[in-house]
Amino acid sequence: xxxxxxxxxxxxxxxxxxxxxxxxxxxxxxxxxxxxxxx
Amino acid sequence: xxxxxxxxxxxxxxxxxxxxxxxxxxxxxxxxxxxxxxxxxxxxxxxxxxxxxxxxxxxxxxxxxxxxxxxxxxxxxxxxxxxxxxxxxxxxxxxxxxxxxxxxxxxxxxxxxxxxxxxxxxxxxxxxxxxxxxxxxxxxxxxxxxxxxxxxxxxxxxxxxxxxxxxxxxxxxxxxxxxxxxxxxxxxxxxxxxxxxxxxxxxxxxxxxxxxxxxxxxxxxxxxxxxxxxxxxxxxxxxxxxxxxxxxxxxxxxxxxxxxxxxxxxxxxxxxxxxxxxxxxxxxxxxxxxxxxxxxxxxxxxxxxxxxxxxxxxxxxxxxxxxxxxxxxxxxxxxxxxxxxxxxxxxxxxxxxxxxxxxxxxxxxxxxxxxxxxxxxxxxxxxxxxxxxxxxxxxxxxxxxxxxxxxxxxxxxxxxxxxxxxxxxxxxxxxxxxxxxxxxxxxxxxxxxxxxxxxxxxxxxxxxxxxxxx
Numbered sequence: 001x002x003x004x005x006x007x008x009x010x011x012x013x014x015x016x017x018x019x020x021x022x023x024x025x026x027x028x029x030x031x032x033x034x035x036x037x038x039x
Numbered sequence: 040x041x042x043x044x045x046x047x048x049x050x051x052x053x054x055x056x057x058x059x060x061x062x063x064x065x066x067x068x069x070x071x072x073x074x075x076x077x078x079x080x081x082x083x084x085x086x087x088x089x090x091x092x093x094x095x096x097x098x099x100x101x102x103x104x105x106x107x108x109x110x111x112x113x114x115x116x117x118x119x120x121x122x123x124x125x126x127x128x129x130x131x132x133x134x135x136x137x138x139x140x141x142x143x144x145x146x147x148x149x150x151x152x153x154x155x156x157x158x159x160x161x162x163x164x165x166x167x168x169x170x171x172x173x174x175x176x177x178x179x180x181x182x183x184x185x186x187x188x189x190x191x192x193x194x195x196x197x198x199x200x201x202x203x204x205x206x207x208x209x210x211x212x213x214x215x216x217x218x219x220x221x222x223x224x225x226x227x228x229x230x231x232x233x234x235x236x237x238x239x240x241x242x243x244x245x246x247x248x249x250x251x252x253x254x255x256x257x258x259x260x261x262x263x264x265x266x267x268x269x270x271x272x273x274x275x276x277x278x279x280x281x282x283x284x285x286x287x288x289x290x291x292x293x294x295x296x297x298x299x300x301x302x303x304x305x306x307x308x309x310x311x312x313x314x315x316x317x318x319x320x321x322x323x324x325x326x327x328x329x330x331x332x333x334x335x336x337x338x339x340x341x342x343x344x345x346x347x348x349x350x351x352x353x354x355x356x357x358x359x360x361x362x363x364x365x366x367x368x369x370x371x372x373x374x375x376x377x378x379x380x381x382x383x384x385x386x387x388x389x390x391x392x393x394x395x396x397x398x399x400x401x402x403x404x405x406x407x408x409x410x411x412x413x414x415x416x417x418x419x420x421x422x423x424x425x426x427x428x429x430x431x432x433x434x435x436x437x438x439x440x441x442x443x444x445x446x447x448x449x450x451x452x453x454x455x456x457x458x459x460x461x462x463x464x465x466x467x468x469x470x471x472x473x474x475x476x477x478x479x480x481x482x483x484x485x486x487x488x489x490x491x492x493x494x495x496x497x498x499x500x501x502x503x504x505x506x507x508x509x
Contacts (some may be wrong), residue, residue, distance in 0.1 A: 003376075011384040012354060014391050017044055017313040018106030021399045029404060031240035033253040033283045034458040036481035038408045 040071035040405035044206030047506060050264040053210060054112040060104065061231035064115030065234040068097040068159055071117045075161070075208045078509055079378040080191050083204040084481060086122045086132055088162040088465075093112045093117070096159045100152045103157070107307045111274060112267050114157030121197045122163035123170055124255075125244035126150050134166040134244040135378075136179040137370045147244020148276045149255055149327035156271045158309065163208050165199030168375040170248045171359060171382070173223055173447040174429070182429050185227060186507035187473055191426040194224035201228035204320050211268055212258045217248045218351055219392060219451025222463040224477025228379040229465045229505065232258045232491070233265045237458030238283030240269075249358035250281070250353065252455040261503060262464060262494040265406025266290035271398055285484050298332040301492060303479075304339035304414035305313045312344075312449055313436035314356055314423045321467030322420045325496065329418065332495050336418070339410055343403040344453060347444060349451040350403060377460055400456050411482045416492055419474030421463040423449050449480060460486045462493045465502035474502070484509040 045053070045067055045082045056062040072090050079085055120126065123133045126144035127150075132138045146154065153160070154165025165183050167175055175183035175198025183198030185191040193201045202213045212219040213472040216234040225232025242253055257268035271291040276282040286484030297388050305326055310319060330336045360367070367374070367382050374382070394450040410417070423436040423446055434446045454461040459480050466477035477496070481489040497503050 004379060005438050008384045008387050009320045012387060014349060015353050015388060015396075017346070017396045017398060018353060018392060021343075021346050021395075021402060023395065023398035023402055026401040028394045028404075029401040030251075031175070032281050032395060032458065034236060034404070036285065036482070036484045038412050038482065 042073055043207065046074045049261045050112065050210045050259065050267050051117050051261070053116060054114070057104065057115045058109055061370070064100040065094065067115060068117055068161070070091050071161055071209060075435045078206050078208060081509060082184050082186060082202045082206055083120070084165055084183065084199040084206070084208055085162045086134070086165050086180050086199070089128055093159050093161050100159065108158040113153065113271055114198060115319045116158050116211060117161045117209045118151060118153055118158045118211040119161050119200060119203050120213050120316060121165045121166050121200050123166060123213060123215060123246040124213060126148055126163065128371055129163065131152040131163065133168070134168040134177055134331060135339040135374060137366065137373050144243070149243035149272050150244070152272050156210070157418065163210055165202055167198065169195035169246065170196040170217060170220055171334055171378045173219060173444045174445040175224060176430060183377060185426050186509045187229060188426070190428060192227065192429050194227035194426060196220040197258065198224050201225055201230060201339065204228070204230050204258050204260060205507060209365050213265060214256055214258050215245055216254045216256050216455065218355060218448045219251045219256060222451050222461060222476070222478065223419050223447050225258050227426040227474065228464045229474030230258060230260050231262055231265055231462065231464050232256060233462045234460065235269065235273065235486055236460045238281050239273050239285070239484065240280050241279040243276055243278035247354045247362045248311035251358065252355060254455065262490055262497050263291070263294055265462065266293060266490050280316065282344060288487060290490060291485060293487040294494045296491045298329065298334040298492060298495050301334040301416065302408060303334045303336045303420055306334055306339050306341040307420035308341055309450060312423065313439040313441055313446065315425065315436050316419065317469050318420055318423060318425065319476050322435065322477055325477045326418055328499060329492065329496060332499055334492065337393065337414065337416060339408060342407060343406045346399055347453045347456060348401065350396045350399040350454050351391055354400065354498065356381065356385035357388040357393040403456050407459065415481065415488055417480045419478055420450055421449060421478040425469045425473035454480050459483055460489045462489050462490055464493045464497055466500070467502060468505070481483040
């Protein structure tokens, strides 16, 4: 736990940088295979 | 031809000699086994070596070819598979002692396709445990060592694949790439590494790390060999739920065109990120050479690049923890501690954060796809630095000191997020004699253009002809 706790803190602070991304109107991308069409 | 020369022939060159019966697969396999014997105490590329099965397979290949049953360009070619590709009857450790005695019943799809093509498996290659790390460290089976300087990392996670191909221990190796694990060791070891489009090469029978980011890919010494391998391994597989139903071209056809008319974008953010000046100079020079070869190069902007780490890091940590949740609960204490720590930390990522990262991925993809309407390829460094020392926690990239994993995945993660094909080719050497890689990425399923540009660059340069002194 002594080792895990500070590491989890680092990880979760890294995750917080997701807040900087403007995702308005974007659904989660759960179709993993990219379409060959660019449109 | 002496044995060392055989070990450094490309698959294309070797196959021409084998087809004409000027060289026997038995001779080829013996030369490679001898080379492994000379070098692997230093490099530690292999976890499991298969000398007798390989010799038996070589004798069978020789008989078939003598009887006129030549199967094609990989017949009799010695290969290695990263030790997370399941091989029926051969133990597959995933780089962890937890799986030291695990022997799969069946081959993964990639191994089965190689076998059908007549390739000869020399052994299973070392990796960062569970493929969860960018350096190629492994306390269970020993760290991997860079052939250009054994005190330095190979890069990971497919480190054994990188060192084996660079040192002439095998002609072809397979790696898997979740955040750069094919391209990082390929760049640090001075070889070619291709991460194909997500869904193009089956993941069936590979130990997963992240369902939406994992990509198997070839690691070879020439771009032409990458095309030869893709001709064998690409294509739909019913056993893989994320296998794409797309037409598979002959990738060797890509090697015929020149670069006239090709538009290549250079994201300016790549050069604003922490970057060793020597690497930057080599890559800038290479981009200039692509222009000399007929391509038009233009500066472009990919603002979402700065979020790649947060997006792919969050997805990777959550999915890796989910993939290995039971393992962690039952055998966690036996795992390599840094890997265990990463897996445990992943359990703390909420579903809300995971989905925010997947939303971020949508935005990232939209921006990248928009850019690829304007240019055919994106180019930049594969790595911001050359290979660092084994177990270094931080690296110096220009005037910035940053965490090793963050640095090593800085340029590679973007194309795991998008799933776009990306290749690294050698584009120079540092003053200290370490390889530098150039990364080219293209539109989804347009491996042909990626290979065409990489091949044209390779033909015009000499970097791929250098060999480590080992």
